[in-house]
Amino acid sequence: MKRNLHDYLVFCDMDNTLLTAKEGIPECNRTVIRLFIQMGGRFTVASGRPPESIRAALGDIRLSLPAISCNGALLYDFSSNRVLRHATLERSQATAAILDIMQKFPQIGVEVMAGAGEMYVIRANTYTHAHQVDEKLSGVACPVDSVPDGWVKVVFAADPETIRKVGQYAKTRYYGRENYFLATNSIYLEIMPSGIGKASGLRDMCTLLGEQIQNTLVIGDYYNDLEMMQQAGYSVAVANAPAEVKAAANEVTTCTCTEGAVGEFLYKLIEQATTY
Structure with missing residues:
Protein backbone atom coordinates (compact mmCIF):
# COMPACT_ATOMS: atom_id res chain seq x y z
CA MET A 1 0.00 0.00 0.00
CA LYS A 2 1.08 3.59 -0.65
CA ARG A 3 2.45 5.82 2.10
CA ASN A 4 0.92 9.19 1.16
CA LEU A 5 -2.40 9.38 3.03
CA HIS A 6 -4.02 11.42 0.25
CA ASP A 7 -3.58 8.42 -2.05
CA TYR A 8 -6.11 6.44 -0.03
CA LEU A 9 -9.87 6.56 -0.58
CA VAL A 10 -11.32 4.75 2.43
CA PHE A 11 -14.90 3.48 2.18
CA CYS A 12 -16.17 2.25 5.54
CA ASP A 13 -19.33 0.29 6.29
CA MET A 14 -21.24 1.71 9.24
CA ASP A 15 -23.31 -0.77 11.27
CA ASN A 16 -21.17 -3.25 13.20
CA THR A 17 -18.05 -1.89 11.49
CA LEU A 18 -17.80 1.80 12.36
CA LEU A 19 -20.52 1.80 15.02
CA THR A 20 -23.32 -0.09 16.70
CA ALA A 21 -26.89 1.21 16.68
CA LYS A 22 -27.08 1.25 20.49
CA GLU A 23 -23.62 2.54 21.40
CA GLY A 24 -22.80 4.76 18.42
CA ILE A 25 -19.26 5.40 17.19
CA PRO A 26 -16.49 4.53 19.66
CA GLU A 27 -14.63 7.69 20.65
CA CYS A 28 -11.31 6.23 19.50
CA ASN A 29 -12.76 5.87 16.00
CA ARG A 30 -13.89 9.50 16.00
CA THR A 31 -10.46 10.70 17.14
CA VAL A 32 -8.49 8.72 14.56
CA ILE A 33 -10.88 9.53 11.69
CA ARG A 34 -10.46 13.25 12.39
CA LEU A 35 -6.67 12.84 12.51
CA PHE A 36 -6.64 10.77 9.31
CA ILE A 37 -8.64 13.43 7.44
CA GLN A 38 -6.59 16.31 8.90
CA MET A 39 -3.44 14.61 7.60
CA GLY A 40 -4.85 14.39 4.07
CA GLY A 41 -6.53 10.99 4.10
CA ARG A 42 -9.84 10.69 2.30
CA PHE A 43 -12.58 8.94 4.26
CA THR A 44 -16.27 8.24 3.67
CA VAL A 45 -18.93 5.65 4.43
CA ALA A 46 -20.70 2.97 2.39
CA SER A 47 -23.91 2.11 4.18
CA GLY A 48 -27.43 0.79 3.87
CA ARG A 49 -28.53 3.85 5.85
CA PRO A 50 -30.19 6.81 4.14
CA PRO A 51 -28.48 10.23 4.28
CA GLU A 52 -30.61 11.43 7.23
CA SER A 53 -29.42 8.52 9.36
CA ILE A 54 -25.79 8.80 8.23
CA ARG A 55 -25.72 12.48 9.17
CA ALA A 56 -27.21 11.81 12.61
CA ALA A 57 -24.76 8.99 13.36
CA LEU A 58 -21.64 10.84 12.24
CA GLY A 59 -22.33 13.96 14.26
CA ASP A 60 -19.29 16.22 14.04
CA ILE A 61 -17.34 13.95 11.67
CA ARG A 62 -17.08 15.69 8.28
CA LEU A 63 -16.59 13.23 5.45
CA SER A 64 -13.97 14.14 2.86
CA LEU A 65 -15.78 12.30 0.04
CA PRO A 66 -19.42 11.77 -0.96
CA ALA A 67 -21.10 8.80 0.73
CA ILE A 68 -22.48 5.56 -0.67
CA SER A 69 -25.97 5.45 0.85
CA CYS A 70 -28.94 3.04 0.76
CA ASN A 71 -26.59 0.19 -0.21
CA GLY A 72 -25.48 1.97 -3.37
CA ALA A 73 -28.84 3.26 -4.59
CA LEU A 74 -27.89 6.79 -3.56
CA LEU A 75 -24.56 8.59 -3.86
CA TYR A 76 -24.86 11.63 -1.61
CA ASP A 77 -22.58 14.63 -1.15
CA PHE A 78 -22.97 16.00 2.38
CA SER A 79 -20.82 19.05 1.62
CA SER A 80 -23.42 20.30 -0.87
CA ASN A 81 -26.43 18.30 0.37
CA ARG A 82 -26.95 16.88 -3.11
CA VAL A 83 -27.88 13.46 -4.48
CA LEU A 84 -25.22 12.64 -7.09
CA ARG A 85 -26.83 9.42 -8.30
CA HIS A 86 -30.26 7.96 -7.69
CA ALA A 87 -31.03 4.36 -8.73
CA THR A 88 -34.65 3.27 -8.37
CA LEU A 89 -36.65 0.06 -8.00
CA GLU A 90 -39.17 -1.11 -10.55
CA SER A 194 -30.89 -5.01 -10.09
CA GLY A 195 -27.22 -4.26 -10.66
CA ILE A 196 -27.08 -1.85 -7.73
CA GLY A 197 -25.11 -2.45 -4.55
CA LYS A 198 -22.20 -1.10 -2.60
CA ALA A 199 -19.81 -2.40 -5.27
CA SER A 200 -21.58 -0.49 -8.06
CA GLY A 201 -21.57 2.54 -5.77
CA LEU A 202 -17.81 2.16 -5.32
CA ARG A 203 -17.24 1.96 -9.07
CA ASP A 204 -19.50 4.94 -9.78
CA MET A 205 -17.84 6.98 -7.07
CA CYS A 206 -14.42 6.36 -8.56
CA THR A 207 -15.75 7.44 -11.96
CA LEU A 208 -17.24 10.63 -10.49
CA LEU A 209 -13.99 11.44 -8.69
CA GLY A 210 -11.74 10.46 -11.60
CA GLU A 211 -9.92 7.96 -9.38
CA GLN A 212 -8.63 4.45 -9.99
CA ILE A 213 -10.47 1.74 -8.05
CA GLN A 214 -7.06 0.31 -7.15
CA ASN A 215 -6.65 3.29 -4.78
CA THR A 216 -9.71 2.33 -2.72
CA LEU A 217 -9.66 0.72 0.72
CA VAL A 218 -12.85 -0.90 1.99
CA ILE A 219 -13.63 -1.82 5.60
CA GLY A 220 -16.66 -4.06 6.25
CA ASP A 221 -18.22 -6.76 8.36
CA TYR A 222 -21.12 -8.45 6.57
CA TYR A 223 -22.10 -10.41 3.47
CA ASN A 224 -23.48 -7.34 1.69
CA ASP A 225 -19.96 -5.85 1.92
CA LEU A 226 -18.33 -8.79 0.14
CA GLU A 227 -18.68 -7.66 -3.47
CA MET A 228 -17.43 -4.18 -2.59
CA MET A 229 -14.48 -5.69 -0.71
CA GLN A 230 -13.64 -7.86 -3.72
CA GLN A 231 -13.75 -4.83 -6.06
CA ALA A 232 -11.57 -2.60 -3.89
CA GLY A 233 -7.83 -2.19 -4.16
CA TYR A 234 -7.50 -3.44 -0.57
CA SER A 235 -10.08 -4.85 1.83
CA VAL A 236 -10.29 -5.10 5.60
CA ALA A 237 -12.71 -7.14 7.71
CA VAL A 238 -13.35 -6.25 11.34
CA ALA A 239 -12.77 -8.92 13.98
CA ASN A 240 -16.50 -9.47 14.56
CA ALA A 241 -17.19 -10.32 10.89
CA PRO A 242 -18.37 -13.82 9.88
CA ALA A 243 -15.67 -16.26 8.81
CA GLU A 244 -16.59 -15.97 5.10
CA VAL A 245 -16.11 -12.21 5.18
CA LYS A 246 -12.79 -12.50 6.99
CA ALA A 247 -11.61 -15.06 4.46
CA ALA A 248 -12.36 -12.67 1.59
CA ALA A 249 -10.41 -9.76 3.12
CA ASN A 250 -6.78 -8.82 2.65
CA GLU A 251 -6.56 -8.07 6.35
CA VAL A 252 -8.56 -8.63 9.56
CA THR A 253 -8.41 -6.18 12.45
CA THR A 254 -7.50 -7.24 15.97
CA CYS A 255 -10.29 -5.14 17.44
CA THR A 256 -14.02 -5.66 17.06
CA CYS A 257 -16.35 -2.84 16.06
CA THR A 258 -17.02 -1.74 19.63
CA GLU A 259 -13.31 -1.92 20.49
CA GLY A 260 -12.44 0.54 17.70
CA ALA A 261 -11.58 -1.59 14.67
CA VAL A 262 -11.79 1.32 12.23
CA GLY A 263 -9.54 3.49 14.37
CA GLU A 264 -7.08 0.61 14.66
CA PHE A 265 -6.72 0.28 10.90
CA LEU A 266 -6.65 4.00 10.11
CA TYR A 267 -3.98 4.56 12.76
CA LYS A 268 -1.91 1.85 11.11
CA LEU A 269 -2.13 3.81 7.84
CA ILE A 270 -1.08 6.98 9.66
CA GLU A 271 1.91 5.20 11.19
CA GLN A 272 2.98 3.88 7.77
CA ALA A 273 2.71 7.38 6.31
CA THR A 274 4.80 8.99 9.05
CA THR A 275 7.48 6.33 9.37
CA TYR A 276 10.49 7.01 7.21
Whole structure:
Protein backbone atom coordinates (compact mmCIF):
# COMPACT_ATOMS: atom_id res chain seq x y z
CA MET A 1 0.00 0.00 0.00
CA LYS A 2 1.08 3.59 -0.65
CA ARG A 3 2.45 5.82 2.10
CA ASN A 4 0.92 9.19 1.16
CA LEU A 5 -2.40 9.38 3.03
CA HIS A 6 -4.02 11.42 0.25
CA ASP A 7 -3.58 8.42 -2.05
CA TYR A 8 -6.11 6.44 -0.03
CA LEU A 9 -9.87 6.56 -0.58
CA VAL A 10 -11.32 4.75 2.43
CA PHE A 11 -14.90 3.48 2.18
CA CYS A 12 -16.17 2.25 5.54
CA ASP A 13 -19.33 0.29 6.29
CA MET A 14 -21.24 1.71 9.24
CA ASP A 15 -23.31 -0.77 11.27
CA ASN A 16 -21.17 -3.25 13.20
CA THR A 17 -18.05 -1.89 11.49
CA LEU A 18 -17.80 1.80 12.36
CA LEU A 19 -20.52 1.80 15.02
CA THR A 20 -23.32 -0.09 16.70
CA ALA A 21 -26.89 1.21 16.68
CA LYS A 22 -27.08 1.25 20.49
CA GLU A 23 -23.62 2.54 21.40
CA GLY A 24 -22.80 4.76 18.42
CA ILE A 25 -19.26 5.40 17.19
CA PRO A 26 -16.49 4.53 19.66
CA GLU A 27 -14.63 7.69 20.65
CA CYS A 28 -11.31 6.23 19.50
CA ASN A 29 -12.76 5.87 16.00
CA ARG A 30 -13.89 9.50 16.00
CA THR A 31 -10.46 10.70 17.14
CA VAL A 32 -8.49 8.72 14.56
CA ILE A 33 -10.88 9.53 11.69
CA ARG A 34 -10.46 13.25 12.39
CA LEU A 35 -6.67 12.84 12.51
CA PHE A 36 -6.64 10.77 9.31
CA ILE A 37 -8.64 13.43 7.44
CA GLN A 38 -6.59 16.31 8.90
CA MET A 39 -3.44 14.61 7.60
CA GLY A 40 -4.85 14.39 4.07
CA GLY A 41 -6.53 10.99 4.10
CA ARG A 42 -9.84 10.69 2.30
CA PHE A 43 -12.58 8.94 4.26
CA THR A 44 -16.27 8.24 3.67
CA VAL A 45 -18.93 5.65 4.43
CA ALA A 46 -20.70 2.97 2.39
CA SER A 47 -23.91 2.11 4.18
CA GLY A 48 -27.43 0.79 3.87
CA ARG A 49 -28.53 3.85 5.85
CA PRO A 50 -30.19 6.81 4.14
CA PRO A 51 -28.48 10.23 4.28
CA GLU A 52 -30.61 11.43 7.23
CA SER A 53 -29.42 8.52 9.36
CA ILE A 54 -25.79 8.80 8.23
CA ARG A 55 -25.72 12.48 9.17
CA ALA A 56 -27.21 11.81 12.61
CA ALA A 57 -24.76 8.99 13.36
CA LEU A 58 -21.64 10.84 12.24
CA GLY A 59 -22.33 13.96 14.26
CA ASP A 60 -19.29 16.22 14.04
CA ILE A 61 -17.34 13.95 11.67
CA ARG A 62 -17.08 15.69 8.28
CA LEU A 63 -16.59 13.23 5.45
CA SER A 64 -13.97 14.14 2.86
CA LEU A 65 -15.78 12.30 0.04
CA PRO A 66 -19.42 11.77 -0.96
CA ALA A 67 -21.10 8.80 0.73
CA ILE A 68 -22.48 5.56 -0.67
CA SER A 69 -25.97 5.45 0.85
CA CYS A 70 -28.94 3.04 0.76
CA ASN A 71 -26.59 0.19 -0.21
CA GLY A 72 -25.48 1.97 -3.37
CA ALA A 73 -28.84 3.26 -4.59
CA LEU A 74 -27.89 6.79 -3.56
CA LEU A 75 -24.56 8.59 -3.86
CA TYR A 76 -24.86 11.63 -1.61
CA ASP A 77 -22.58 14.63 -1.15
CA PHE A 78 -22.97 16.00 2.38
CA SER A 79 -20.82 19.05 1.62
CA SER A 80 -23.42 20.30 -0.87
CA ASN A 81 -26.43 18.30 0.37
CA ARG A 82 -26.95 16.88 -3.11
CA VAL A 83 -27.88 13.46 -4.48
CA LEU A 84 -25.22 12.64 -7.09
CA ARG A 85 -26.83 9.42 -8.30
CA HIS A 86 -30.26 7.96 -7.69
CA ALA A 87 -31.03 4.36 -8.73
CA THR A 88 -34.65 3.27 -8.37
CA LEU A 89 -36.65 0.06 -8.00
CA GLU A 90 -39.17 -1.11 -10.55
CA ARG A 91 -42.17 -0.08 -8.49
CA SER A 92 -44.78 -2.56 -9.73
CA GLN A 93 -42.48 -5.53 -9.18
CA ALA A 94 -41.49 -4.30 -5.71
CA THR A 95 -45.14 -3.74 -4.83
CA ALA A 96 -46.04 -7.27 -5.89
CA ALA A 97 -43.31 -8.65 -3.63
CA ILE A 98 -44.42 -6.50 -0.69
CA LEU A 99 -48.07 -7.53 -0.92
CA ASP A 100 -47.26 -11.21 -1.34
CA ILE A 101 -44.79 -11.31 1.55
CA MET A 102 -47.06 -9.29 3.83
CA GLN A 103 -49.85 -11.80 3.24
CA LYS A 104 -47.57 -14.80 3.80
CA PHE A 105 -45.87 -13.31 6.90
CA PRO A 106 -48.44 -11.25 8.85
CA GLN A 107 -45.92 -10.08 11.46
CA ILE A 108 -43.31 -8.78 9.01
CA GLY A 109 -42.40 -5.10 9.22
CA VAL A 110 -42.12 -3.29 5.89
CA GLU A 111 -40.45 0.01 5.03
CA VAL A 112 -39.97 1.75 1.69
CA MET A 113 -37.25 4.34 1.20
CA ALA A 114 -37.88 6.81 -1.61
CA GLY A 115 -36.52 10.08 -2.93
CA ALA A 116 -33.39 11.01 -0.99
CA GLY A 117 -33.93 8.11 1.40
CA GLU A 118 -37.13 9.27 3.11
CA MET A 119 -38.79 6.42 5.01
CA TYR A 120 -42.38 5.25 4.54
CA VAL A 121 -43.61 2.57 6.92
CA ILE A 122 -46.07 0.21 5.23
CA ARG A 123 -46.41 -2.13 8.20
CA ALA A 124 -44.93 -1.36 11.60
CA ASN A 125 -43.62 -3.83 14.14
CA THR A 126 -41.10 -3.69 16.99
CA TYR A 127 -38.23 -3.98 14.50
CA THR A 128 -39.32 -1.06 12.32
CA HIS A 129 -39.85 0.98 15.48
CA ALA A 130 -36.35 0.12 16.73
CA HIS A 131 -34.95 0.93 13.29
CA GLN A 132 -36.41 4.43 13.45
CA VAL A 133 -35.28 5.01 17.03
CA ASP A 134 -31.78 3.56 16.70
CA GLU A 135 -31.00 5.32 13.42
CA LYS A 136 -32.84 8.55 14.33
CA LEU A 137 -35.09 8.27 11.29
CA SER A 138 -38.33 10.10 10.79
CA GLY A 139 -40.98 8.09 8.97
CA VAL A 140 -44.44 8.38 7.45
CA ALA A 141 -46.94 5.56 8.04
CA CYS A 142 -48.99 4.95 4.91
CA PRO A 143 -50.29 2.22 2.57
CA VAL A 144 -47.98 1.11 -0.20
CA ASP A 145 -49.99 2.89 -2.90
CA SER A 146 -49.43 6.24 -1.15
CA VAL A 147 -45.62 6.09 -1.22
CA PRO A 148 -44.23 8.66 -3.70
CA ASP A 149 -42.35 7.43 -6.77
CA GLY A 150 -38.58 7.10 -6.82
CA TRP A 151 -38.23 4.06 -4.56
CA VAL A 152 -34.59 3.29 -3.74
CA LYS A 153 -35.14 0.19 -1.61
CA VAL A 154 -37.61 -1.86 0.44
CA VAL A 155 -36.73 -3.16 3.91
CA PHE A 156 -38.40 -6.18 5.53
CA ALA A 157 -37.74 -6.24 9.29
CA ALA A 158 -38.33 -9.06 11.79
CA ASP A 159 -36.56 -11.54 14.06
CA PRO A 160 -33.70 -13.51 12.47
CA GLU A 161 -35.72 -16.73 12.03
CA THR A 162 -38.56 -14.92 10.26
CA ILE A 163 -36.11 -13.06 8.02
CA ARG A 164 -34.46 -16.37 7.15
CA LYS A 165 -37.85 -17.82 6.19
CA VAL A 166 -38.77 -14.75 4.15
CA GLY A 167 -35.49 -15.04 2.26
CA GLN A 168 -36.14 -18.69 1.51
CA TYR A 169 -39.72 -17.95 0.45
CA ALA A 170 -38.63 -15.11 -1.86
CA LYS A 171 -36.31 -17.50 -3.70
CA THR A 172 -39.34 -19.61 -4.69
CA ARG A 173 -41.28 -16.63 -6.09
CA TYR A 174 -40.91 -14.59 -9.27
CA TYR A 175 -41.60 -10.86 -9.04
CA GLY A 176 -39.74 -9.77 -12.18
CA ARG A 177 -36.13 -9.19 -13.16
CA GLU A 178 -35.64 -5.53 -12.35
CA ASN A 179 -35.10 -5.94 -8.60
CA TYR A 180 -33.34 -8.42 -6.31
CA PHE A 181 -33.34 -9.44 -2.62
CA LEU A 182 -30.34 -8.65 -0.41
CA ALA A 183 -29.76 -9.72 3.20
CA THR A 184 -28.13 -6.79 4.98
CA ASN A 185 -28.45 -7.90 8.60
CA SER A 186 -29.84 -10.85 10.52
CA ILE A 187 -33.02 -8.81 11.08
CA TYR A 188 -33.29 -7.10 7.67
CA LEU A 189 -33.96 -8.34 4.16
CA GLU A 190 -34.05 -5.72 1.43
CA ILE A 191 -35.22 -5.34 -2.16
CA MET A 192 -32.70 -3.44 -4.29
CA PRO A 193 -32.62 -2.37 -7.95
CA SER A 194 -30.89 -5.01 -10.09
CA GLY A 195 -27.22 -4.26 -10.66
CA ILE A 196 -27.08 -1.85 -7.73
CA GLY A 197 -25.11 -2.45 -4.55
CA LYS A 198 -22.20 -1.10 -2.60
CA ALA A 199 -19.81 -2.40 -5.27
CA SER A 200 -21.58 -0.49 -8.06
CA GLY A 201 -21.57 2.54 -5.77
CA LEU A 202 -17.81 2.16 -5.32
CA ARG A 203 -17.24 1.96 -9.07
CA ASP A 204 -19.50 4.94 -9.78
CA MET A 205 -17.84 6.98 -7.07
CA CYS A 206 -14.42 6.36 -8.56
CA THR A 207 -15.75 7.44 -11.96
CA LEU A 208 -17.24 10.63 -10.49
CA LEU A 209 -13.99 11.44 -8.69
CA GLY A 210 -11.74 10.46 -11.60
CA GLU A 211 -9.92 7.96 -9.38
CA GLN A 212 -8.63 4.45 -9.99
CA ILE A 213 -10.47 1.74 -8.05
CA GLN A 214 -7.06 0.31 -7.15
CA ASN A 215 -6.65 3.29 -4.78
CA THR A 216 -9.71 2.33 -2.72
CA LEU A 217 -9.66 0.72 0.72
CA VAL A 218 -12.85 -0.90 1.99
CA ILE A 219 -13.63 -1.82 5.60
CA GLY A 220 -16.66 -4.06 6.25
CA ASP A 221 -18.22 -6.76 8.36
CA TYR A 222 -21.12 -8.45 6.57
CA TYR A 223 -22.10 -10.41 3.47
CA ASN A 224 -23.48 -7.34 1.69
CA ASP A 225 -19.96 -5.85 1.92
CA LEU A 226 -18.33 -8.79 0.14
CA GLU A 227 -18.68 -7.66 -3.47
CA MET A 228 -17.43 -4.18 -2.59
CA MET A 229 -14.48 -5.69 -0.71
CA GLN A 230 -13.64 -7.86 -3.72
CA GLN A 231 -13.75 -4.83 -6.06
CA ALA A 232 -11.57 -2.60 -3.89
CA GLY A 233 -7.83 -2.19 -4.16
CA TYR A 234 -7.50 -3.44 -0.57
CA SER A 235 -10.08 -4.85 1.83
CA VAL A 236 -10.29 -5.10 5.60
CA ALA A 237 -12.71 -7.14 7.71
CA VAL A 238 -13.35 -6.25 11.34
CA ALA A 239 -12.77 -8.92 13.98
CA ASN A 240 -16.50 -9.47 14.56
CA ALA A 241 -17.19 -10.32 10.89
CA PRO A 242 -18.37 -13.82 9.88
CA ALA A 243 -15.67 -16.26 8.81
CA GLU A 244 -16.59 -15.97 5.10
CA VAL A 245 -16.11 -12.21 5.18
CA LYS A 246 -12.79 -12.50 6.99
CA ALA A 247 -11.61 -15.06 4.46
CA ALA A 248 -12.36 -12.67 1.59
CA ALA A 249 -10.41 -9.76 3.12
CA ASN A 250 -6.78 -8.82 2.65
CA GLU A 251 -6.56 -8.07 6.35
CA VAL A 252 -8.56 -8.63 9.56
CA THR A 253 -8.41 -6.18 12.45
CA THR A 254 -7.50 -7.24 15.97
CA CYS A 255 -10.29 -5.14 17.44
CA THR A 256 -14.02 -5.66 17.06
CA CYS A 257 -16.35 -2.84 16.06
CA THR A 258 -17.02 -1.74 19.63
CA GLU A 259 -13.31 -1.92 20.49
CA GLY A 260 -12.44 0.54 17.70
CA ALA A 261 -11.58 -1.59 14.67
CA VAL A 262 -11.79 1.32 12.23
CA GLY A 263 -9.54 3.49 14.37
CA GLU A 264 -7.08 0.61 14.66
CA PHE A 265 -6.72 0.28 10.90
CA LEU A 266 -6.65 4.00 10.11
CA TYR A 267 -3.98 4.56 12.76
CA LYS A 268 -1.91 1.85 11.11
CA LEU A 269 -2.13 3.81 7.84
CA ILE A 270 -1.08 6.98 9.66
CA GLU A 271 1.91 5.20 11.19
CA GLN A 272 2.98 3.88 7.77
CA ALA A 273 2.71 7.38 6.31
CA THR A 274 4.80 8.99 9.05
CA THR A 275 7.48 6.33 9.37
CA TYR A 276 10.49 7.01 7.21
